[in-house]
Amino acid sequence: MKTAQRILITALDIFNQQGENNVSSVEIAMELDISPGNLYYHFKGKEVIVAALFDLYQEQLRAILDAPSKQSDTSLNIEDFFYYLYLIIEKNHLFRFLYRNPTDLTDKYPSVAKGFIKLMAAQERCVTELLAKFVTQSTITASAAQCNQMVEIIGLVFSQAGNYYALKGNDINDDEYLYKSLSAILFALLPYINIEPGELHHLQEAIVNRGFSHDE
Amino acid sequence: MKTAQRILITALDIFNQQGENNVSSVEIAMELDISPGNLYYHFKGKEVIVAALFDLYQEQLRAILDAPSKQSDTSLNIEDFFYYLYLIIEKNHLFRFLYRNPTDLTDKYPSVAKGFIKLMAAQERCVTELLAKFVTQSTITASAAQCNQMVEIIGLVFSQAGNYYALKGNDINDDEYLYKSLSAILFALLPYINIEPGELHHLQEAIVNRGFSHDE
Known part of the structure; x- marks a missing residue:
């Protein structure tokens, strides 16, 4: 699966569990085991996700x-x-x-x-x-x-x-x-x-x- | 009206308008035109309100x-x-x-x-x-x-x-x-x-x- 897709699927899962307001893009990156920089390369911030x-x-x-x-x-x-x-x-x-x-x-x-x-x-x-x-x-x-x-x-x-x-x-x-x-x-x-x-x-x-x- | 009561009525009004999450106790004090210290004297933080x-x-x-x-x-x-x-x-x-x-x-x-x-x-x-x-x-x-x-x-x-x-x-x-x-x-x-x-x-x-x- 492509990284961009993996990011979306993981973000959806964490947002559903914890609420969008309580999750930062750094936490999404951590969950995926990728660097915040790599996440930022695909999505320029949480708003874009x-x-x-x-x-x-x-x-x-x-x-x-x-x-x-x-x-x-x-x-x-x-x-x-x-x-x-x-x-x-x-x-x-x-x-x-x-x-x-x-x-x-x-x-x-x-x-x-x-x-x-x-x-x-x-x-x-x-x-x-x-x-x-x-x-x-x-x-x-x-x-x-x-x-x-x-x-x-x-x-x-x-x-x-x-x-x-x-x-x-x-x-x-x-x-x-x-x-x-x-x-x-x-x-x-x-x-x-x-x-x-x-x-x-x-x-x-x-x-x-x-x-x-x-x-x- | 007593200050404690005024604080509750004002907080209720701002929370209803803007959501509890988006309002700080300092903003409630400002709306009431009292000092944050005065508000704190009545309610020790937003959680208590x-x-x-x-x-x-x-x-x-x-x-x-x-x-x-x-x-x-x-x-x-x-x-x-x-x-x-x-x-x-x-x-x-x-x-x-x-x-x-x-x-x-x-x-x-x-x-x-x-x-x-x-x-x-x-x-x-x-x-x-x-x-x-x-x-x-x-x-x-x-x-x-x-x-x-x-x-x-x-x-x-x-x-x-x-x-x-x-x-x-x-x-x-x-x-x-x-x-x-x-x-x-x-x-x-x-x-x-x-x-x-x-x-x-x-x-x-x-x-x-x-x-x-x-x-x-």
Whole structure:
């Protein structure tokens, strides 16, 4: 693996564990067993590393967000939708240092702040469009105002569930985090979803076992 | 007002605006137009100010949490419940610097971390008990698992809605914040609440206008 890549992967890992604010570029170099000068040759300071990680996150999240619109427009099913939500939650969790301390991070890095506003808007737009399709095909029965509330709750879970569990002192692992996040979203949406008991059971099983049919 | 009180009020205000991490005790003294020595006479360092603010928050929140159990046990109504949620959201918002950067804050102040775990548990217990009473009197129809999910969503909104709106770049004022938080909770609970259309309309009006009947 190239040094630049190794630096990013290591920085992401340490930022996630300790918070971006508590880690210096010298510490990243030490963790990699390279000299601060070598690190500086690749990234001119921590700001550049944070910006590069945000770009990487942005690129990977946008690839997920764009996927449904590229699919052929046959009828959507709810399990596909939850698999899609699962991919987003998983991606946000992979780059969770970005959500750990959002106010300070965006104050410190204006370019990240701007990028975040666009990315959050893109994410909301994608979820809104998918919900609208479900309404059209009667998979979901809800008014536009109700769909907006679903989008808000999904966005809240996407971005803040990790902080909430941390504050409660819950030392949950990645799997539990994904499960709890998806379960909260399913709970909020379920009264509006027209789903057969058998289908619902299958979806719940898929959430519990993180075993979506797409994983095959 | 006594100097110690003035220090706490000013510190709370600056912490809320700029984040606890970005403010030194010297800056708090400057804002108050007192010498750092005078501030130090009252509070031996920023840690002591943060601990005192957390104690104040804890005391005030516990007073709200304890209120329903002290009331006579006549039937609860949903509007009272939402007024209760409103008081909690308002209190959390008043001390919002505590929620701004929870991971770093609790890493830095172990006593706050411990206090938070207990306080969040107390908050969840109170909401759980109220929901259970509603189920008993058939105001809410939900299983224990569904009530647990409601408690999770309420807790998530209580603690993290502010960070979420900030990340979206929404520059919302305190009133909008309270309104959006209560609306999200109402949305999640509504399918389980047995409520007359007239009563629902009244509750929605109360949320929009922040005009609960208790305000009289």
